[in-house]
Amino acid sequence: MLPVVSIQNRERPDRPRADPGTAPAAHSAQWLLHMLTGALDELDYGLLILDTTGHLMQANQMGHQHCTALHGSCRLQDGRLHTRAGSDDPVLQRALTQAAAGRRSLLKLGEGPHVETVAVVPLGSPQGGRADGAILLVFGKLQVCEALSVEHFARVHSLTHAEGMVLTALCSGDEPSAIARRFGVAVSTVRTQIASVRQKTQAASIRDLVRQVAMLPPIVSVLGHEAAH
Structure with a gap:
């Protein structure tokens, strides 16, 4: 938890004064990114963050597993997300286009017993007809519980x-x-x-x-x- 600073900026006499020229490690962007990445890896939902063209920006470990599993519905090629069943590609592309415009969708990808449910969620506020940030893909759980x-x-x-x-x-x-x-x-x-x-x-x-x-x-x-x- 980050320390709380009062609005009067008073310091307790028993607390050592911090060097104003040195940023605590807990406040650094690199530290926060490391902690966030570790937290996402603890989730048993596969998470992929894509740009609006479908290129991978970030993934947690379960997201990587969904894309590398033998019977997974999606795969990565040259850093871009594709479906394993060619007939699913238009479905995914349409969902990414809708997400770029700020609309959410729920997809069924894959075939037979290997069908996966995937939520496509826009990140950021839509501006000028496209998402300002990125697109989040959330895969359904592989099992009821770890x-x-x-x-x-x-x-x-x-x-x-x-x-x-x-x-x-x-x-x-x-x-x-x-x-x-x-x-x-x-x-x-x-x-x-x-x-x-x-x-x-x-x-x-x-x-x-x-x-x-x-x-x-x-x-x-x-x-x-x-x-x-």
């Missing part, structure tokens, strides 16, 4: 290892019978574990339990950071 967030959630609520695995499977959309087959146990065992998880988390239903997990803040693995750089 694995590390689920792991910490399980630890906070004292779930057993087996209960944590069942919780992860539920958040992936699996039914109790499918979970039982995956782990080689009886369905009754899975239902008992689900009941225990609900009791420990005070969830009214499986839907409420998944909702709790879906609303968790992301905790992105350090391995993801290393893979993105």
Whole structure:
């Protein structure tokens, strides 16, 4: 948090005086940019910032993953964003043109099971028919919640290892019978574990339990950071 300066500019006697010729590191543009970049990398939404011609200006690590994934809907070529399905290119270009004029849109890009939802958001105020700043692309989440967030959630609520695995499977959309087959146990065992998880988390239903997990803040693995750089 940046220090607060009173309007009278009084200084506490126990606080050392700062050299007026030296700017604190916390106030420098480079420091703020570094902190902002780190904060964006902690989000589990893919973020791309483009100029109005579609050239990449900035991306967080999840944004890079969306553009390099084998089945991703978008790719980068010569610093410019393209879609992998040629039929999607006009859709993306139309959305970028609309964003340049200050209008938001929501796109479906990709084919079959690899369809991605992408929000296209203008940044800055439109001036003279085009956005004064840039365009933000926000990709939908790849999963309900990051694995590390689920792991910490399980630890906070004292779930057993087996209960944590069942919780992860539920958040992936699996039914109790499918979970039982995956782990080689009886369905009754899975239902008992689900009941225990609900009791420990005070969830009214499986839907409420998944909702709790879906609303968790992301905790992105350090391995993801290393893979993105």
